[in-house]
Amino acid sequence: ATATRALFMLFGATGDLAKRKLYPSIFNLYKKGYVDNDHFALIGTGRREWSDEKFREVILDSVSANADSEEQAKVFASHFYYMSHDVTNPEHYDALSDYANKLDQQYDIEGNRIFYISMAPNFFGTVAKNLKAHNCLSDNGGFNRLIIEKPFGRDYDTAEELNNALAKSFNENQVYRIDHYLGKEMVQNIIALRFGNPLIEGIWNNKYIDNIQVTLAEKLGVEERAGYYDGSGALRDMVQNHTMQMLTILAMEDPISFKDVDIRREKIRALRSMHVYTEDEARQNFVRGQYGANGDQRDYRHEDNVPNDSITETYVAGKVLFENKRWKNVPFYIRTGKMLTDKFTRIDVVFKKPLVDIFASAKGTESELNNNVLTLFVDPVNKIILRLNGKQAGQGMEMQPLDLTHTQSDEEKAATPEPYERLIHDAILGNATNFASWDEVSRAWEFADVIRHVWDTDKPDFPNYTPGSMGPDAADELLARDGRAWVFNS
Ligand code: NAD
Known part of the structure; x- marks a missing residue:
């Protein structure tokens, strides 16, 4: 397996989808060596006031059943960091950007970033806009990719509006629209x-x-x-x-x-x-x-x-x-x-x-x-x-x-x-x-x-x-x- 260095930034980290699907999936990729075990970190954000410890407990809860050992699950969870964040508050993104840079250095991630928006769709555009405006995207040669959940609009007009909003921050080839089928x-x-x-x-x-x-x-x-x-x-x-x-x-x-x-x-x-x-x-x-x-x-x-x-x-x-x-x-x-x-x-x-x-x-x-x-x-x-x-x-x-x-x-x-x-x-x-x-x-x-x-x-x-x-x-x-x-x- 080719291991990729990556910093994940997950919006909606306290949500249902994250717990049920995203953490177990990232854990499996970690186990299989597809994410570089030494060079990866995840910043989870949500409205709740969680500590890193609380966040890691949730991660452990969601991946333990699938772990080879308790130790393995704990080491995995130690790569997870939590920030309480209101996605509609632009100031929060400055803190997010600083944190991302810090973790990037700490884990020597080389600027590879995956932004995952697992929130209600009315937030997709806001998050994308602020990520760019507040320098949350890396600019040192690493990749920046945006994964977004469904639904992508509720008709052509709202989809186009959403797409235009995303396009201000990400090129089409950086946008990954999930259709799990x-x-x-x-x-x-x-x-x-x-x-x-x-x-x-x-x-x-x-x-x-x-x-x-x-x-x-x-x-x-x-x-x-x-x-x-x-x-x-x-x-x-x-x-x-x-x-x-x-x-x-x-x-x-x-x-x-x-x-x-x-x-x-x-x-x-x-x-x-x-x-x-x-x-x-x-x-x-x-x-x-x-x-x-x-x-x-x-x-x-x-x-x-x-x-x-x-x-x-x-x-x-x-x-x-x-x-x-x-x-x-x-x-x-x-x-x-x-x-x-x-x-x-x-x-x-x-x-x-x-x-x-x-x-x-x-x-x-x-x-x-x-x-x-x-x-x-x-x-x-x-x-x-x-x-x-x-x-x-x-x-x-x-x-x-x-x-x-x-x-x-x-x-x-x-x-x-x-x-x-x-x-x-x-x-x-x-x-x-x-x-x-x-x-x-x-x-x-x-x-x-x-x-x-x-x-x-x-x-x-x-x-x-x-x-x-x-x-x-x-x-x-x-x-x-x-x-x-x-x-x-x-
Ligand atoms: P959820 O309601 O369980 O979680 C929403 C998350 O968004 C929480 O972490 C919450 O803290 C955060 N949030 C809400 N408002 C916020 C704000 N102002 N600032 C910061 N964070 C805020 O939702 P979910 O079920 O996890 O679904 C997330 C996305 O995935 C949605 O787009 C949904 O359509 C899609 N989806 C979900 C499922 C599923 O099975 N749950 C399946 C397919 C697609």
């Missing part, structure tokens, strides 16, 4: 499968593919995030970001190399060929839902912190079209929602049937051949199934589905980093492949904004689906209209 093993495997296998890439087009289906299903409702969620909805929370990113990787052309700039170029090209709907088309091609009650389960409008006339969607299904040579006439169907049958993410690539079914024509019957389907299971297990048509054992020539299955082994599972660990490592290495660029984010907002506008204007007929189902009937009708059906439907 890009850190998932099977999402990255799409690139490996497509561009490492002529067998797959050769048929990855409208000649052989009938349609592609992407499902991000959640079993739970809004839980304690209701307040946030009600102001957002599934379109902003799941479609504009995660779903769009997966679609883009499925649809993009071959990059000329596996470098971030080359991959981004192709992702942007794919997004530019994506058809942005008119409002009428959006009404035709997108479906929204909100869950009702079922037994003990309250309907969405009666969840805590949700207004009882809320028109926020907890479900979205839609059809996305890429207007280029590869994908002409191949619909990409997407769906995501809360309170569905189970928690899972999967991609179903549905291939066309043979033009002639020689088995049926010999018998004078209707074809019973199924579409070949390549299913990539992204969550909760990493699995690939290629469903073919094969022969039933016996003397006749009866057909039956034949599944070629690859399931991730326990060793592979153990070797698979959590998305946050992988993404922080990428940022340390300066590899932006698995982060969302502004061109991608902005295009996705252009697409989502039309749908959002229609939905903010038209009155919905909510609630319209039952908890524990796969969503409203209209989502099935969306495909039935095209003579198709969801591959997963139970």
